[in-house]
Amino acid sequence: MDIILRNNIHVTGNLESPQTLVFAHGFGIDQTSFSKVIPSFEHDYKIVLFDNVGGGKANIKAYSPKRYEAMNGYATDVADIIQALDLRQVTFVGHSVSGMTGMLTSIHYPGMIDKLVLLGSSPRYLNDPKDGYTGGFDHATLTSLFEAMEANYHAWAAGFSKVAMRNEDRPELAAAFAKTLNDIRPDIAIQVAKAIFYLDYRKELPKVTLPVLVVQTANDIAVPAVVSEYLEANIPNSRRTKVETEGHFPQISAPMEVVAAIQSFL
Amino acid sequence: MSTWEHKALNFINQTGRWDKDKHISSFLAFSISLVKNLTEADIALQLEFEDEETAKVKCASPLHLNDMVLNPEPIKKLLYTQGFKTIYWREIPPPKENVFKEILLALSSAIIIPVNTSPNNSLLILGWSEPPSFEPGFLECIETIRLRLKEILVQSQQQIYFQRIAVRFAAILHTIPHALVFINNDGFSGWVNQEGAALLGLSGPGEQLPAVLSDAMMQLRNKTLNLEAIDREAMHLFSSPENSISNWRWQMENKVLLVSCLPVTTQQISGRLWIFENGDQ
Numbered sequence: 001m002d003i004i005l006r007n008n009i010h011v012t013g014n015l016e017s018p019q020t021l022v023f024a025h026g027f028g029i030d031q032t033s034f035s036k037v038i039p040s041f042e043h044d045y046k047i048v049l050f051d052n053v054g055g056g057k058a059n060i061k062a063y064s065p066k067r068y069e070a071m072n073g074y075a076t077d078v079a080d081i082i083q084a085l086d087l088r089q090v091t092f093v094g095h096s097v098s099g100m101t102g103m104l105t106s107i108h109y110p111g112m113i114d115k116l117v118l119l120g121s122s123p124r125y126l127n128d129p130k131d132g133y134t135g136g137f138d139h140a141t142l143t144s145l146f147e148a149m150e151a152n153y154h155a156w157a158a159g160f161s162k163v164a165m166r167n168e169d170r171p172e173l174a175a176a177f178a179k180t181l182n183d184i185r186p187d188i189a190i191q192v193a194k195a196i197f198y199l200d201y202r203k204e205l206p207k208v209t210l211p212v213l214v215v216q217t218a219n220d221i222a223v224p225a226v227v228s229e230y231l232e233a234n235i236p237n238s239r240r241t242k243v244e245t246e247g248h249f250p251q252i253s254a255p256m257e258v259v260a261a262i263q264s265f266l
Numbered sequence: 267m268s269t270w271e272h273k274a275l276n277f278i279n280q281t282g283r284w285d286k287d288k289h290i291s292s293f294l295a296f297s298i299s300l301v302k303n304l305t306e307a308d309i310a311l312q313l314e315f316e317d318e319e320t321a322k323v324k325c326a327s328p329l330h331l332n333d334m335v336l337n338p339e340p341i342k343k344l345l346y347t348q349g350f351k352t353i354y355w356r357e358i359p360p361p362k363e364n365v366f367k368e369i370l371l372a373l374s375s376a377i378i379i380p381v382n383t384s385p386n387n388s389l390l391i392l393g394w395s396e397p398p399s400f401e402p403g404f405l406e407c408i409e410t411i412r413l414r415l416k417e418i419l420v421q422s423q424q425q426i427y428f429q430r431i432a433v434r435f436a437a438i439l440h441t442i443p444h445a446l447v448f449i450n451n452d453g454f455s456g457w458v459n460q461e462g463a464a465l466l467g468l469s470g471p472g473e474q475l476p477a478v479l480s481d482a483m484m485q486l487r488n489k490t491l492n493l494e495a496i497d498r499e500a501m502h503l504f505s506s507p508e509n510s511i512s513n514w515r516w517q518m519e520n521k522v523l524l525v526s527c528l529p530v531t532t533q534q535i536s537g538r539l540w541i542f543e544n545g546d547q
Binding site for chain 1: 316317318319320322330333334335336337368371
């Protein structure tokens, strides 16, 4: 399948620039979530945007429950994109689960990615009391979450979008997130959500050899602050910065803070 | 006997002695690990073509390669151009020509062994940082291993397939609210679901000897209040193996059971299925 169509790839910015910024969206949103961040980099960087298969305007026919049952399938997609476009000097900005996708790509395909920005990412969402790890969720919470998704996906999307987006003074943000969630086929959304919430890539963190910027979100239902601290402590060449906005989507709710964080790292 | 003949025989012997009480999923992992040790490879793994979009690494040594996803299409093209024969790379091709570049990092030679099985085809990939000799005895050893691996893969996949079917149908049959009792005509096997086991007072559901089931069914029948009428119907029912009955009323002390008894006849199995459901008083 044609990779451009598969991932609905768009290349913008300075096409002559030797440096590339690849933006990868998280669960329930699409590449348009970076629309307020992109203008700040258009002059100096080639910018690559894409939709994860199963979301946005990616080709739904490319969705394979086998390929995407874990993040490795998405990591292979990222490698496909970088190779197909022959991208160089790549800084990969991965929001939420796509941060882990970028991390896996950097480990499995050495040399493809030069720098990594983890924006509201987590190596594991489930608490692990045995190891004293706090991911933010326990088994009972996740079981209830999936029961709610399976019982009435659209009702779940309406509720989840509000608690994940926060920023109650701007209800249009949660409404827009609810819409993109509702645009996903429910069976795919549930499978992808399960793959995300049960992932565990803690053992991969020390294998990352790139410079990494961990962007810590605040009052984030999906990623507690301690998770960002855990990432910084376990990724060898990493540093952490905070954005002062609530919710899981700072690129939407406080794009200029995200821009400043990325610029400080480039 | 040459060293490589000895190693091929060793592989056949050790995989033949594999402890069948262990879960089948470990059989293939054990076999691939054995190939790695015998050939002194630095990596060994299975690459399974799960669907048109997914070729997934399994049973890998080193472990960190497990679950990596490769694109099947370029790999299938390579296999096709090589006639699905074992591919011997004395030198690993440059990255642009190497469809396995992400798993053959920092290695100098590799062998790709296609193993065609149903439903999913697989490859066994071995890699070395110091190339082996590739002498004729070594190549013969690899081909012998390939044949045995195919048997192991087929056995593993079939057993996993049958286990899944058994789990699925048991879940369905145990969920049905009626009591189900199946008595095989072979005289050796029978089966009851959860409700059936409870109705007949058996220790648990699942496989039961027909003699145990018949005895329990007789005890149930003897508890009925309309035994004579039941016996009359039974005489007619069992006068021919094709006969069936439904809505057969068994009057118990505090309830009525509506009983169906249906012949089950397929090429592989024949017997009778008894269905008990609670009727009105």
